[in-house]
Amino acid sequence: MSQPPPLLPPQPPPADRDDDGDGDGDDLPLTPPAPQAGDEVTFVVSADAVGERLDVFLTKAFPDRSRSFLARAIDRGAVRVDGLAARSSLKLRAGSQVRFTVPQPPRDGPAAEEIPLDFIHLDAWMAVVDKPAGMVVHPAKGNWKGTLAGALKWHLERAGEAGGLSIAGGPTRPGIVHRLDRDTSGVILVARTDEAHHALAKQFEQRTTEKTYLAITQTAPQFDRDEINLPIGIHPYQREKMAVRRDHATSREAVTRYEVLERFRGAALVQVTPKTGRTHQIRVHLAAIGCPVLCDGLYSGRTVIEPVFLRLPAGPPLLQRQALHAASIAIDHPVSRERLTFSAPLPADIERMLAALRSVGS
Numbered sequence: 001m002s003q004p005p006p007l008l009p010p011q012p013p014p015a016d017r018d019d020d021g022d023g024d025g026d027d028l029p030l031t032p033p034a035p036q037a038g039d040e041v042t043f044v045v046s047a048d049a050v051g052e053r054l055d056v057f058l059t060k061a062f063p064d065r066s067r068s069f070l071a072r073a074i075d076r077g078a079v080r081v082d083g084l085a086a087r088s089s090l091k092l093r094a095g096s097q098v099r100f101t102v103p104q105p106p107r108d109g110p111a112a113e114e115i116p117l118d119f120i121h122l123d124a125w126m127a128v129v130d131k132p133a134g135m136v137v138h139p140a141k142g143n144w145k146g147t148l149a150g151a152l153k154w155h156l157e158r159a160g161e162a163g164g165l166s167i168a169g170g171p172t173r174p175g176i177v178h179r180l181d182r183d184t185s186g187v188i189l190v191a192r193t194d195e196a197h198h199a200l201a202k203q204f205e206q207r208t209t210e211k212t213y214l215a216i217t218q219t220a221p222q223f224d225r226d227e228i229n230l231p232i233g234i235h236p237y238q239r240e241k242m243a244v245r246r247d248h249a250t251s252r253e254a255v256t257r258y259e260v261l262e263r264f265r266g267a268a269l270v271q272v273t274p275k276t277g278r279t280h281q282i283r284v285h286l287a288a289i290g291c292p293v294l295c296d297g298l299y300s301g302r303t304v305i306e307p308v309f310l311r312l313p314a315g316p317p318l319l320q321r322q323a324l325h326a327a328s329i330a331i332d333h334p335v336s337r338e339r340l341t342f343s344a345p346l347p348a349d350i351e352r353m354l355a356a357l358r359s360v361g362s
Contacts, residue, residue, distance in 0.1 A: 185324075208332070
């Protein structure tokens with residue numbers, strides 16, 4: 001197996017360096033310190049690495065980091081190849097310069113936390129949870145506690161229960177096969193064994209899962225049903241956002257279908273079926289057609305919906321998070337292969353918002 005070139009530039013210590021203090025100058029050169037988080041390191045692609053995927057190339061250079069961890073770093077823009085942002089799947093060419101800003105190493109797995117969870121389904125291989133809005137799926141910068149992963153560890157691994165959750169996703173993502181944004185509620189799958197994890201992940205990769213979301217949009221779409229086919233990439237200057245971007249190194253195909261279920265004055269209830277699974281896909285696509293998800297702080301500009309927004313009498317806020325709910329998912333069971341569909345009802349805050357919209361008419 002080919003090995004990546006050394007970090008550049010490797011600077012040997014001076015020839016007369018005497019590190020053991022015996023005065024004879026015969027010490028071996030010290031090993032250069034390992035790059036730390038935040039350091040920028042540079043590789044030049046050698047002939048024997050030509051054609052390798054970028055994520056595979058970096059995995060060889062950082063064997064203590066998983067390929068999935070490095071792929072996520074690439075997708076977040078931590079790597080530039082010949083000065084340009086690149087995808088994990090980029091095939092490398094001889095002489096290309098790879099600049100990598102070393103990310104924080106993965107932390108230890110989350111501590112088990114006694115947080116209530118609503119299980120829709122539970123068996124020896126998988127679980128399905130109705131995730132509440134406001135819960136982060138797995139630990140990340142600024143969100144180390146109160147996560148779904150920590151709650152799952154308490155529910156499924158407490159009392160010494162062996163093999164409670166898959167570890168295929170790494171220590172910080174026990175059981176996590178896919179994600180929902182923090183403020184998106186609804187159905188999320190969890191793998192309890194590595195075998196189940198790989199089987200479920202393959203279905204997402206091959207797009208055989210069927211995911212259905214319900215969203216309230218700010219303003220109503222022009223058409224009763226349509227398909228949005230617009231590539232999505234990293235936002236050009238706001239790192240926490242994604243954007244519709246054509247012909248950019250980070251751009252990836254993204255397809256979303258929607259159907260209007262109910263129209264209101266200045267809003268609509270829509271059923272959304274994403275055919276691909278890009279970060280923030282539904283939120284970006286609906287915003288791109290002029291109908292952002294209601295109360296989506298990133299893409300609609302509103303973080304709270306007060307009654308006055310609907311010209312109703314003053315009162316408590318109607319909604320304080322994006323009106324997006326993962327209503328159902330259909331998958332093949334990872335062991336029995338039986339086709340299963342799991343659903344989660346609309347949560348109280350979105351029902352309250354819909355009741356208010358209906359009260360003011362269309």
